[in-house]
Amino acid sequence: MLSIRPRVAELAFQLYTRPLHPELFEAFQTRTVQRGGYTLKMDITNCGHVLTWRHEGLTLTEVCTSAHQELPTKRRIMAYQIKGRRSDQFECHGIRYQTTFQLEGVSTKLFRMCQRELCNDDRKVGLVHEFDSSGRMNMGAVSYMNAETRNRSVFIQAFHTFPDDQAIVKTETYFRLPG
Structure with a gap:
C-alpha cells in the first residue's frame, strides 16, 4: 500500500x-493503553495522528490531519492550522487537557539527522511508521509517537516529518484526571 504524506x-x-x-x-x-481508569488509543495516519482518550463516559479526540479532510464540526472545540508554535488547554469535569504543537523548518543536515534518529533508535518504546517517498526526495516521511503513562495522567509526544518541505511537526499532549 502506498503511503505518502x-x-x-x-x-x-x-x-x-x-x-x-x-x-x-x-x-x-x-496502540491502545489502559491505565488508572482511562483508555488512550494512538493512531499514526498518513497526515499525522489521532489520539482518542476516554474516561468515565468522556471522550476527547485530538487530530493532526490535512485541512482538506472533511471532518465533522459537531463538538469540535479546537481547530487550528499548524504553523509556528501554539499552546492551548481545555478543562471538562475536572479533567485537564493541554497541548503544544509546533511546525519547524530545518536545514537538510538537521532534517536527515532527525529522520535517522526516529527510524534507527533501538530504544524506542513508541510507535514508528516510515512512509514511502513522494519521489521528490529519496526518503519517505516518518511518524513517531510515545506515551508516558501514570495512574492519573498521560503525556504523549509525537513527531511527524515532511521531507518535501524539510519540516517537522512536534506535538506534546497531556491528559490529567482530577484529584
Whole structure:
C-alpha cells in the first residue's frame, strides 16, 4: 500500500469532545493503553495522528490531519492550522487537557539527522511508521509517537516529518484526571 504524506502547509490540528468514526482515517500503526481508569488509543495516519482518550463516559479526540479532510464540526472545540508554535488547554469535569504543537523548518543536515534518529533508535518504546517517498526526495516521511503513562495522567509526544518541505511537526499532549 502506498503511503505518502501531504504537504505540511495543508495540516490542521483539531480537538473534539466526542469519538470520531475510524473509517475517516487510515491508521498505519495503532496502540491502545489502559491505565488508572482511562483508555488512550494512538493512531499514526498518513497526515499525522489521532489520539482518542476516554474516561468515565468522556471522550476527547485530538487530530493532526490535512485541512482538506472533511471532518465533522459537531463538538469540535479546537481547530487550528499548524504553523509556528501554539499552546492551548481545555478543562471538562475536572479533567485537564493541554497541548503544544509546533511546525519547524530545518536545514537538510538537521532534517536527515532527525529522520535517522526516529527510524534507527533501538530504544524506542513508541510507535514508528516510515512512509514511502513522494519521489521528490529519496526518503519517505516518518511518524513517531510515545506515551508516558501514570495512574492519573498521560503525556504523549509525537513527531511527524515532511521531507518535501524539510519540516517537522512536534506535538506534546497531556491528559490529567482530577484529584
